[in-house]
Amino acid sequence: MPQFLNTQDADFEASFTALLGAKREDSPDVDAVVAQIIADVRAHGDAEVIRLTEKFDRLELTPETLRFSEAEIEEYCARVSDEDRAALELAADRIRAYHARQMPADDSWTDESGATLGWRWSAVSAAGLYVPGGLASYPSSVLMNAIPAKVAGVGRLAIVVPTPDGIANPLVLLAAKIAGVDEIYRIGGAQAVAALAYGTETIEPVDKITGPGNAFVAAAKRRVFGKVGIDMIAGPSEILVIADKYNTPDWIALDLLSQAEHDESAQSILITDDAEFGQQVAAAVDKRLETLQRRDIAGASWRDFGAVIVVKDLDEAAALSDRIAPEHLELCVQDPDALSEKITHAGAIFLGQFTPEAIGDYVGGPNHVLPTARSARFSSGLSVMDFLKRTTLSKMTVDSLRAIGPAAATLAESESLEAHGLSVLARLDALNEK
Amino acid sequence: MPQFLNTQDADFEASFTALLGAKREDSPDVDAVVAQIIADVRAHGDAEVIRLTEKFDRLELTPETLRFSEAEIEEYCARVSDEDRAALELAADRIRAYHARQMPADDSWTDESGATLGWRWSAVSAAGLYVPGGLASYPSSVLMNAIPAKVAGVGRLAIVVPTPDGIANPLVLLAAKIAGVDEIYRIGGAQAVAALAYGTETIEPVDKITGPGNAFVAAAKRRVFGKVGIDMIAGPSEILVIADKYNTPDWIALDLLSQAEHDESAQSILITDDAEFGQQVAAAVDKRLETLQRRDIAGASWRDFGAVIVVKDLDEAAALSDRIAPEHLELCVQDPDALSEKITHAGAIFLGQFTPEAIGDYVGGPNHVLPTARSARFSSGLSVMDFLKRTTLSKMTVDSLRAIGPAAATLAESESLEAHGLSVLARLDALNEK
Incomplete structure (x- = not known):
């Protein structure tokens, strides 16, 4: 049995914090x-x-x-x-x-001092x-x-x-x-x-x-x-589904199981604003677990780390979602775009009941290498950026060096980095002699 | 005395490889x-x-x-x-x-299958x-x-x-x-x-x-x-200056010293196509070291890790620069823009004799937190990207699920992930019954 939580329960905060903090992986020290x-x-x-x-x-x-x-x-x-x-x-x-x-895109521009600034990307x-x-x-x-x-x-x-x-x-x-x-x-x-x-x-x-x-x-x-x-060191996979009662319980059950079947350490969570719908999904999961090929793995994951959380409304769901910062987030609600706007931390969002997460694993187009273990708070899925690096470019003219060089020399002096300052001042002195 | 290398010397490759591999930092095991x-x-x-x-x-x-x-x-x-x-x-x-x-920029578009795809950035x-x-x-x-x-x-x-x-x-x-x-x-x-x-x-x-x-x-x-x-774990600072003979040796000397004065483990390298100019710069460094406030630090860095490398032409300079992948690269040559085009791996490039690296440390605009120790081969300086993360978005329509869902189910089956496939097929089956 997965955990059933309700935000109206007195001990919700403690239970939810425990769920967030659950250690799902024992990495051997190798x-x-x-x-x-x-x-x-x-x-x-x-x-x-x-x-x-x-x-x-x-x-x-x-x-x-x-x-x-x-x-x-x-x-x-x-x-x-x-x-x-x-x-x-x-x-x-x-x-x-x-x-x-x-x-x-690369960029290059000339600022008001006459300096040319920019950057370029390379693989x-x-x-x-x-x-x-x-x-x-x-x-x-x-x-x-x-x-x-x-x-x-x-x-x-x-x-x-x-x-x-x-x-x-x-x-x-x-x-x-x-x-x-x-x-x-x-x-x-x-x-x-x-x-x-x-x-x-x-x-x-x-x-x-x-x-x-x-x-x-x-x-x-x-x-x-x-x-x-x-790249990032990925942990076990996770899915959070936010679903209202206008969904087919079996579809949501399969979406939860599609993460659970990866790994006994995977985590599948349903947040719903309808307690009865939550029970229906849990029953549908149990039914599918009777026949699923990987029922041992999926069943262990669902039993040990699965959860159904009942909220009073979808705003509360969005707030909980941001605390979870899920790797995969399905929004199976009447207006998924509106709910999506309320989400800040998630690796990938799947909008609407016709976008099961498995689409994103294979053919959607976005990457399926995504931040796990709440790291969507500070990191992103794999992208072309992981194979690019940026070189910054700057080119002073005589005028721009005259305009901003003295400030550099002042700051260098304040940091007791004399050669830094002299490298600017020697040029300015020579220009002033001309 | 820094090292003097010449690409025409028989032992150049060995000496250059040794210079690249020099261990400049002893991190205590804490x-x-x-x-x-x-x-x-x-x-x-x-x-x-x-x-x-x-x-x-x-x-x-x-x-x-x-x-x-x-x-x-x-x-x-x-x-x-x-x-x-x-x-x-x-x-x-x-x-x-x-x-x-x-x-x-965020992005969002509808593809030919009717699916809406995109991403958005958040801090x-x-x-x-x-x-x-x-x-x-x-x-x-x-x-x-x-x-x-x-x-x-x-x-x-x-x-x-x-x-x-x-x-x-x-x-x-x-x-x-x-x-x-x-x-x-x-x-x-x-x-x-x-x-x-x-x-x-x-x-x-x-x-x-x-x-x-x-x-x-x-x-x-x-x-x-x-x-x-x-962010990255930064190592000791480095500068590479590529300079031709049309430069004031003292300016280049100060640029080299402005890194050397940071740290005894810092590294300053000059590459020039004019051996005599290289000697003039080395002499100018020695002269400045007589009076520089941080002469002990800068002198040790220049003595232990400094180098002057004489090349036959600027193309050779660019190739060596990419092998060094310097944190800071100054191009003090007649046509710095043309030479810059030949550089692939560098944290920041400073173009022309009026752009001493110290400008970039303080007031240029680009960041001074840059990849050290050859990591410009695969990483970039600090930027807004370090404080942003991207959430990918996808939304299937009934038509797009029909168009691409079967391929997802096929791939799920080939990976023995049954629930993944079923999450797509259950939806397609229901749609086909309608």
């Missing part, structure tokens, strides 16, 4: 192991990556077979059904179109994308990570994907090909992250690493941060 | 100490912050005096000279104008800014951190600044006031970072923490990352 793996890969390169791949993935490789050949990729791609291929291509087209609109030269192996090897995540990188203009995009016992997912390889990935390596774990960050004889180092992974991968990403850029 | 401080502040709140402030800053506080009162702030601000105040205001106006242009609700105490207490850094936050629309901006022995810098308080900071606390160290991240009885928690600090502050920021957002 930092020492990971530090050793990274040091070993830096010291021994390919040989160490190959040794660890044999150990963990039961797969014997050579420097020549670390990377999938073009022929192998073609062979795997040929195994994909026409239906799956068409679905991947539709998804890729829509993700590409959405992310293309995110490209920021990261090389990026690496971690793709988990086994069950969590999702072709959709390949599209969601690789397409923004390519839209941003990343020149070289390398994927690492472990293939335990040599088994690869044809859809992952096809997704990589559709997204324009340049290199695919059949390695995983902390050793793959180390290889991307520091390079080996065979693998050129990259500048940025993104993509999800297990505790070892997350720890390795934290460790190489600084040497390379990384 | 992680265990910092972890304990954070745990103690979480457990004991104000009392622990007060205890540690007495221990480290020799300052007795109460919950009532943790924060500067409005009257105190006014009193400190009144001590600032008119010249300093005018310089701070000019700097603030220019920084505000530059950052206001960075504000990204972080509350941000905290760390300001170092003592010698490194720079009012310019207050402006550079606080103004982008306020331009972005951060509702509540709190500063923490240690005041060892109770001594505060009036310019820091005035800069905070000019920038629109809402709260100023006289605390520092890891305890101040913990108080901002987790809150105490007196200090409300924030969502994002920015600003420079010592090893304890940096370790604390790393530790609270996830609970709150943080």
Whole structure:
């Protein structure tokens, strides 16, 4: 049974705070192991990556077979059904179109002092994308990570994907090909992250690493941060559905379950202004759990972390939503646009009853890599911005240096940074002598 | 003596690689100490912050005096000279104008399937800014951190600044006031970072923490990352000047010294296509070092990490610059705009001989918080973007769900996520029955 809360209850605030603070993930402390793996890969390169791949993935490789050949990729791609291929291509087209609109503009202007100011954006030269192996090897995540990188203009995009016992997912390889990935390596774990960050004889180092992974991968990403850029470290998935009584309970139940089935640590919350509707949804969840393939996982998530919260009105729902700062937020209400205006903190909002969150996981267009664990308060989903960086530009004229240089010299003096001040004053003195 | 390299020398590549890889900073391992401080502040709140402030800053506080009162702030601000105040205001106006242009636009559109897609930006609700105490207490850094936050629309901006022995810098308080900071606390160290991240009885928690600090502050920021957002962890400052012979050697020398005087770990590099000019600049540096106030620091930095690199032409200079990915890049050449076009990786570019880097530290307009240690390959200087986050929006119509829903269901099935698929199919089935 999930928790049932009602904002009218005396103990609501305590229960809601406990729900917000519930620790859903126990990350094993693998930092020492990971530090050793990274040091070993830096010291021994390919040989160490190959040794660890044999150990963990039961797969014997050579420097020549670390990377999938073009022929192998073609062979795997040929195994994909026409239906799956068409679905991947539709998804890729829509993700590409959405992310293309995110490209920021360069700017340049001359201010009243005569100084030219501005900035320009440029892409990261090389990026690496971690793709988990086994069950969590999702072709959709390949599209969601690789397409923004390519839209941003990343020149070289390398994927690492472990293939335990040599088994690869044809859809992952096809997704990589559709997204324009340049290199695919059949390695995983902390050793793959180390290889991307520091390079080996065979693998050129990259500048940025993104993509999800297990505790070892997350720890390795934290460790190489600084040497390379990384994306966020994602936690278990979450959904918040705000629904009024004008909804089909079974649809809302399925939306809640579509997060719950990801992971026993996932969290699905329904907020409704109709207590009876809340009960109907909970009953529909139970019914679906009788037959769902992943009912063990989804059932554990719903039982341990699920919640139905009854509010007195939708304004109260919006306020609670902002305290949750959900990764995914569905607004299944009569006027979703109006309710959306009242929301400040959410990774992605899905408006109206015909926009189940699963649309956003695959084909909507927006990215499905989104901030978890309340981090939507301060961070955003993956986008082209993650693969771009900005260089600021400034150019003084003689007049603009005369106009603003003295203030710089004054501030430099106040900070006891004499050379800073002199670098301005020496120029101003020379100009005044002319 | 700094290093002299020439790209024509046989051992250039080895020497240049060594220069790039030189470890300039020895960060003490303070992680265990910092972890304990954070745990103690979480457990004991104000009392622990007060205890540690007495221990480290020799300052007795109460919950009532943790924060500067409005009257105190006014009193400190009144001590600032008119010249300093005018310089701070000019700097603030220019920084505000530059950052206001960075504000990204929301977007919303309807695609060919009838779906409405888009995103909107919103500001972080509350941000905290760390300001170092003592010698490194720079009012310019207050402006550079606080103004982008306020331009972005951060509702509540709190500063923490240690005041060892109770001594505060009036310019820091005035800069905070000019920038629109809402709260100023006289605390520092890891305890101040913990108080901002987790809150105490007196200090409300924030969502994002920015600003420079010592090893304890940096370790604390790393530790609270996830609970709150943080900015980059900055390393020692760097400047690269590309200069041809049509420059005054003394000006270039001062530009190199203006980074060197920050820190013995700072790095100043000159690249020139004229060996004789390189010697003239080195001689000018030596001459200035005879009298510079901070000659011990600047001299050590120049001796240990400085370099003069002679190249055969400016194209070669641009290529080396991209390998360095400098924090600050001055282009003191006849056609700086043309050379700038050849640069991809740099935090900030200063064009022409009348744009000394110190202009950018104070009054140019662009931010002076910039990526160090080659991280300009993948990251950008501080901007309004650091205080904004994006929520993606999608809204399907019945027609758009019919158009793209089946592909989502296909992909969900290929990933063995049944509930994802059912959440789409249940809706499509109901629509088809109508």
